[in-house]
Amino acid sequence: MSAIAVSGLRKSYGSREVLHGLTFAVDVGEVFALLGPNGAGKTTTVEILEGYRRRDEGDVSVLGEDPGRAGRPFRARIGIVLQSSAVYPHLSVGELVALFAGYYPAPRSAHEVVELVGLREKRDARVRTLSGGQLRRLDLALALVGDPELVFLDEPTTGFDPAARRQAWETIRELRSLGKSILLTTHYMEEAQRLADRVAILRAGEIVGTGSPRELLSGHPSVEIRFRRNGSEVVIATEEPTRVLNELTAEALAAGTELEGLEVHRRTLEDVYLDLTREGAE
Amino acid sequence: MRLFLHELRAQQTLFWRNREAAFFSFLFPILLLLLLGSAYGDTEIEGVRGATYLVVGLIGYGLAATAFASLAITLVVRREQGLLKRVRGTPLPPATYLAAVIASTVVVIALQVTAQVLIGRFVLDADLPEAVGSLAAAVALGAASFAALGLAVTGLVRSAEGSSAVVNAIYLPMAFLSGAFFSTDDMPQLLEWVAAVLPLTHLLDVIRDAYVGGESVSASAGAAAAVAAWGLAGLAVAVRMFRWEPREGMTGA
Numbered sequence: 236m237s238a239i240a241v242s243g244l245r246k247s248y249g250s251r252e253v254l255h256g257l258t259f260a261v262d263v264g265e266v267f268a269l270l271g272p273n274g275a276g277k278t279t280t281v282e283i284l285e286g287y288r289r290r291d292e293g294d295v296s297v298l299g300e301d302p303g304r305a306g307r308p309f310r311a312r313i314g315i316v317l318q319s320s321a322v323y324p325h326l327s328v329g330e331l332v333a334l335f336a337g338y339y340p341a342p343r344s345a346h347e348v349v350e351l352v353g354l355r356e357k358r359d360a361r362v363r364t365l366s367g368g369q370l371r372r373l374d375l376a377l378a379l380v381g382d383p384e385l386v387f388l389d390e391p392t393t394g395f396d397p398a399a400r401r402q403a404w405e406t407i408r409e410l411r412s413l414g415k416s417i418l419l420t421t422h423y424m425e426e427a428q429r430l431a432d433r434v435a436i437l438r439a440g441e442i443v444g445t446g447s448p449r450e451l452l453s454g455h456p457s458v459e460i461r462f463r464r465n466g467s468e469v470v471i472a473t474e475e476p477t478r479v480l481n482e483l484t485a486e487a488l489a490a491g492t493e494l495e496g497l498e499v500h501r502r503t504l505e506d507v508y509l510d511l512t513r514e515g516a517e
Numbered sequence: 518m519r520l521f522l523h524e525l526r527a528q529q530t531l532f533w534r535n536r537e538a539a540f541f542s543f544l545f546p547i548l549l550l551l552l553l554g555s556a557y558g559d560t561e562i563e564g565v566r567g568a569t570y571l572v573v574g575l576i577g578y579g580l581a582a583t584a585f586a587s588l589a590i591t592l593v594v595r596r597e598q599g600l601l602k603r604v605r606g607t608p609l610p611p612a613t614y615l616a617a618v619i620a621s622t623v624v625v626i627a628l629q630v631t632a633q634v635l636i637g638r639f640v641l642d643a644d645l646p647e648a649v650g651s652l653a654a655a656v657a658l659g660a661a662s663f664a665a666l667g668l669a670v671t672g673l674v675r676s677a678e679g680s681s682a683v684v685n686a687i688y689l690p691m692a693f694l695s696g697a698f699f700s701t702d703d704m705p706q707l708l709e710w711v712a713a714v715l716p717l718t719h720l721l722d723v724i725r726d727a728y729v730g731g732e733s734v735s736a737s738a739g740a741a742a743a744v745a746a747w748g749l750a751g752l753a754v755a756v757r758m759f760r761w762e763p764r765e766g767m768t769g770a
Contacts, residue, residue, distance in 0.1 A: 285606060286606075287602070287605075287606070287762070307608040307610065308608070310606065310607055310608040311608040313606075315603075315606040317599060317602065317603060317606070319599060320598065320599030320600065320602055320603045321595075321598035321599055321600050322600065322603070323527075323531055323600070325530075325531055325534035325535050326527070326530065326531065326534075330527075330530070334523070334524075334527045335607065337520070337523040337524075338520070338523075338607040338608055338609040339607070339608055340608070377603070381607070381608070
């Protein structure tokens with residue numbers, strides 16, 4: 236069964252169509268990442284799934300319900316981390332999480348959730364004294380306190396330092412191991428590569444690539460060799476780096492020259508992403 | 518009901534912890550009563566003791582400051598920060614949220630009116646209300662109508678920065694013209710016509726009839742109806758214009 240099923244989703248703002256018929260599905264228990272440059276339609280898509288915005292066309296099912304019509308019981312089953320949204324600055328972390336816990340029919344313990352996101356030492360601190368990264372973790376706590384089946388994370392680690400990002404990834408992995416389904420949007424390809432079971436790459440309102448990170452990488456040569464020859468950069472993409480390198484170095488040795496700036500680089504999701512979001516964009 | 522009380526408790530905590538807002542909407546009308554009362558509480562205004570006139574006037578001003586101005590500014594700021602949107606993403610029914618926020622301002626108003634009556638009596642030597650029940654009914658009517666107008670005005674304000682400017686520009690002149698601070702008997706004709714339309718003018722009539730005249734609200738039915746009409750108009754606008762999502766910084770992405 237799918238946690239999310241989207242088919243032929245279209246949305247326009249005025250005369251400008253921003254989603255041109257998206258189709259994708261997120262399985263139960265899966266971490267699914269929606270990737271794409273700014274303005275590609277990630278947030279619009281997510282907000283339609285969350286029930287904040289209306290779609291113009293297409294079928295959307297989230298946990299078996301139409302988010303455009305679903306009411307309170309639906310909201311109790313999802314958790315939302317919005318891209319940016321404030322909380323009451325005059326409450327403490329513990330008070331705020333307990334306040335939100337009270338909105339749900341079967342919440343997790345506020346205590347436990349504060350711990351889960353790593354804010355235990357800040358439990359009694361007023362929200363206005365928290366740092367940006369701590370606020371983001373509080374966002375996550377508020378999304379999790381209702382014990383949702385499906386969690387939406389819209390750029391959950393934007394602005395994090397590397398250590399905080401790793402910690403957030405740990406939390407997301409824990410959620411996954413609890414059987415939660417997760418829809419994630421992110422700019423960070425490393426994040427998607429490490430966390431996502433599957434990704435969809437969005438460009439200008441269309442899905443230009445979908446599959447597991449491994450599948451997306453497999454359609455493309457896996458290694459890139461770069462060096463400079465007579466001042467201009469040469470890039471060779473290959474599945475046979477050993478043979479290509481051997482030939483190149485043999486050539487260079489015979490000619491008595493150096494392969495200037497030689498780099499051998501395994502292609503990552505980021506390379507695939509850049510290719511897919513660049514193609515035809517010019 | 519459990520959700521409503523849960524939210525009401527939180528809203529009360531939030532109100533009293535936000536010192537600046539609590540000062541301007543709760544304490545400032547009380548301080549103004551003390552100040553104006555010491556200045557001309559002993560004179561006679563429109564046939565009553567100045568202090569009594571001022572208690573009535575500042576109950577009205579406090580109602581507008583709390584139920585209208587503070588409510589509108591708070592909700593615009595929360596909307597623009599994305600807080601209302603976040604609340605909307607939870608199972609808390611939106612109507613329960615708004616009801617709790619409004620009920621929280623009613624609690625503040627009840628405390629404020631009580632403080633004003635007691636300070637008026639024991640510090641400024643004003644009269645006590647003649648009809649307490651009617652006064653409570655008048656205050657409830659005023660709170661409901663001004664809260665509806667406050668919700669309506671949030672629909673007209675686009676930014677958090679603009680909210681206090683717009684709201685102050687509405688309710689401060691209204692307080693002056695309605696005679697909350699001094700008698701408007703000698704006002705130019707044009708301003709009197711304006712004042713005759715304002716909801717606070719009529720609300721002060723209802724409050725004054727209860728406080729000084731000891732009359733029931735039904736005795737000032739005309740003025741009460743004018744206040745209620747403003748409230749209903751506010752409600753109609755609020756239903757159309759109230760937004761849960763930020764107005765500024767809306768992007769297409």
